[in-house]
Amino acid sequence: MKKEFDYIIVGQGIAGTVLAYSMIKEGLSVLVIDDKTLSSCSKVAAGNFNPIVFKRLVKSWMADELIPFSDKFYKDAEDFLGQEFYWKKEIVKIFAEENEKYFWLSKSTNEDTGKYLSEKITTDFFTDVVNNPIGCAFVKDAANLFVVKFLEDFRNYFLQQEILLDELFDFNELKVEPNSVSYKQFSAKKIIFCEGYKIANNPYFKWIPFKPAKGEVLIVKIENLPTDKIINKGVYILPIGDDLFIVGTTYDWVNLNDIPTEKARNDISEKLSKVIKVPFEIIDQQAGVRPSVSDRRPVIGLHPELRSIGVFNGMGTKGVMLAPYFSKQFIEFLKNNTPLNKEVELTRFK
Ligand SMILES: Cc1cc2nc3c(=O)[nH]c(=O)nc-3n(C[C@H](O)[C@H](O)[C@H](O)COP(=O)(O)OP(=O)(O)OC[C@H]3O[C@@H](n4cnc5c(N)ncnc54)[C@H](O)[C@@H]3O)c2cc1C
Structure with a gap:
């Protein structure tokens, strides 16, 4: 198993899986750490995405941008793995x-x-x-995304590639330097936390109002x-x-x-x-x-002081639709410092 990576990703729910795959497509190396025995709301998600908010019959936030992006993303993921887990389905x-x-x-x-x-x-x-x-x-x-299959297919792929550690992430083993991190025998430029609502146990992000x-x-x-x-x-x-x-x-x-x-x-x-x-x-x-936040927007970015630690979370009720588009945006931010959408920036809480 390799020891040095560009990124370590903690959590293999929809957020961590979509981010890891998006990084791999961009030529970045990732190590995913996920404890299979923990609860994951992705595993119970129906996987629907609906461009309309029924209560007021208005368009769901950014639907015009998110839907074509997600369509392409999940179809590409199906081709990449040679599997099927995504279908267009009308809502009655x-x-x-x-x-x-x-x-x-x-x-x-x-x-x-x-x-x-x-x-x-x-x-x-x-x-x-x-x-x-x-x-x-x-x-x-x-x-509709058949989420359980999507997660399992990617888990198998990550295992095959020897880039998945199936264990509980132990914060005592994390060493944070200004431009790198190390975890046990592994090192990376940055670590990105995608733990869903279990972020409540993360000592670095307790201040985010989930x-x-x-x-x-x-x-x-x-x-x-x-x-x-x-x-x-x-x-x-x-x-x-x-x-x-x-x-x-x-x-x-x-x-x-x-x-x-x-x-x-x-x-x-x-x-x-x-x-x-x-x-x-x-x-x-x-x-x-x-993992919802009071303003119902994702929470994405690097820790304000410890720039080798980041978060990709806050997908709330719409992880399937939000994660692909914002993974791409996050990667552009990480690689080129391209600004994130202000509504999803972690720094809005500081
Ligand atoms: C009943 C229900 C129905 C839903 N229906 C839909 C729907 O139809 N469409 C939709 O888009 N969204 C739906 N959602 C919302 C969707 O489930 C979330 O937006 C999404 O799953 C969030 O994914 P996540 O990866 O952020 O979190 P999670 O799915 O919770 O994943 C977090 C992962 O991190 C791992 N983890 C956490 N801490 C550690 C640690 N210390 N060490 C190792 N691993 C760790 C966990 O094992 C888990 O795998 C639904 C949610 C619920 C509850």
Whole structure:
């Protein structure tokens, strides 16, 4: 195993994986350190990305830039590994009230949101199984990443390349110099932390105002639902094959752990039973903690005093869509000092 690297990356969730792969593509050498036994919210993420914020029917932050970038990024990653884990999938928005429908129609011809919203309202969408008395419409250009497979495929690649240490990162073993770091027998120009909400244990970044949010999902079996679309009404219903669907989600800012709860199970089941007309069987339940920040933007940059330590985190509810674009931006910052988007800069908290 090599001993000297350009970068050490701690964490192999969506953030660490996307950053490591982006660095490799740029010709940089990386060592990834990740403890497989720790919780990772990436492993429970449905992997959807939606260009529209449903509450206000506005465009999701930077959707026009992030979506084409992510499309290309994940397709390239599939080619690179010779695997499949990324699909464009329309989201079916089922209306709860007549007003919602008229609001949607007005937004579907709007210059800003029009390209993502279908102009047609449909009432005959899988009427045998889906409750749709008012009608539904479609979000275009949405997509889904099969996150567990994406992470596993890259983990296997990193193992093959002998650039992954499967262990708990021990801060006592880290030595920080102005222009380099060393960890055990390994050295690098910089170390980048991508530990998700576990950044709470990182002594260098305790001052970042994270506001993590626990979320839960159910894996359910439902027969005769469409398998090429994501249904949304209060909950999302994402097809994952073999009549199985991921249904979620919940938000809890108090109990920050990955233990599934009866309350979430009941909440999600109740919402699901309002969307579909047929019985369903709960196969599994999973929980994770999103690394969110109060201003809901990623947190990226180098430590203000210790310039050989950096952070790539704060992906919140949208890691799949945010990580590719901002990995590229972070690498340009690291290589050429090209400024980061001000909204994601770590220094906004200093
Ligand atoms: C229920 C739920 C549904 C979601 N659905 C979506 C969705 O549909 N679309 C979307 O874009 N996002 C979704 N998200 C959000 C998404 O999961 C996050 O944005 C993303 O996973 C954050 O990734 P991360 O790599 O920053 O953190 P994590 O996934 O938590 O990864 C951190 C990694 O660091 C490792 N680690 C931490 N500390 C150490 C240490 N000391 N030593 C070694 N390893 C360490 C952990 O093992 C882990 O692998 C969802 C989240 C939840 C909870």
